[in-house]
Amino acid sequence: MTEPTLSRPGRPRDPERMRRVIDAASRQFLEQGFERTSMDAVARESGVSKMTIYSYFPTKAALFEAVIGQRTDTVFDLDAGETLEPRAPAATLSVIGRRFLALMRADEVMGRHRVLFAAAGIQHEACAAFFRQGPEKLIGGVRDYLDQAVAAGALRPHDTRVAADQFLSLFLGGAHIRAMLGLGKPSPEEDARLVQANVELFMRAYGAT
């Protein structure tokens, strides 16, 4: 908690500029990847001088890490909107599935996955941060819900951690790979059927009825 205004001599920094840089860099990194994005292009799109960017971030990799750390926390809040009803797991899992699928179909999210997979050996810290704040947190959230449903007697999985992973992974099959390869996304109807099929599989296996 340092002073918000340190009141140093000279002109203060403009936080708006920083935001514009991150926004432009985010768009370009996630759309074109790390190597194909140039600092000049980021400067041009953000309307900020390249020198200013380098005054914030010492190197291109640093800007990249800032982009990855950005917004990863706001990705997904399971409890947003509808409340998760422990006694109606089929309906609740449908909601979770629909929202997870909408998330995974977003261009920004697919871009993030692509660029981080490509950076696997090189940007270890960014990959680790993403995994913690993304997939791991999501699985944990679903697991928490499953625990409630088990406590309510509505589900009987062997292991809620494993079951949460299984449920979410069901949405990462052929259609997702196809989309990740840039070969087109499924229609909303196909996605709706996917949600239904996956919830049904899950409930058949782990339902208490």
Added chain:
Amino acid sequence: MTEPTLSRPGRPRDPERMRRVIDAASRQFLEQGFERTSMDAVARESGVSKMTIYSYFPTKAALFEAVIGQRTDTVFDLDAGETLEPRAPAATLSVIGRRFLALMRADEVMGRHRVLFAAAGIQHEACAAFFRQGPEKLIGGVRDYLDQAVAAGALRPHDTRVAADQFLSLFLGGAHIRAMLGLGKPSPEEDARLVQANVELFMRAYGAT
């Protein structure tokens, strides 16, 4: 079926060279990605002059496509080794799961996925070819087996095509993402448990007993 030896004048091509080039390019592309691989490095590693490479492939992208087309067909033959017994789906799916998991854990395969995801918007043809010969063919193979099992009365899925996709996607959860991000592979014991859990989920939902 053209003549194997066309007997043209001049020195014949050395097929061994071509193979060495593809091998070196494959290793580097799948390990470091398209952009970070240089033609000079491929020439150095393969022990072949750069000019010779360009006499085979007009451009770097062409060499890349050749690498992708390569070996994609030999990836996975479902019927290799054990025969698939339609009356014992639990055991058979365990075998399929184990082998699919071994495939997905291979560095070469993960590299292929990484590099093709990264090439999503750029190398459309390579991505399409990979999807057809990889995931699509695999799902089709599992689906064929499920059809046999249904005919034998051992399984009752709603839709074998959907069920095959579901079964395979179960192996693409957190552990797979973690590995794809370069954060380490699970132990053989963890993978064995994963196979067991997934087969159990699948059999509970779709088993005929």
Added chain:
DNA sequence: CCGTCACGATACTTGACCGTATAGTAAAGT
């Protein structure tokens, strides 16, 4: 109003890398 810092504009340095050009050598046919 003056020092200090933020920022823009732009040119520059440096290096990597794709693809080509050139000159010479090796291996096959006729």
Added chain:
DNA sequence: ACTTTACTATACGGTCAAGTATCGTGACGG
């Protein structure tokens, strides 16, 4: 022998991009 083709070695051209250097301007505090 002579031609034709495959191949090596090496150097080169051209482009692009990361990061820097310089000069100028504008904003803020004391």
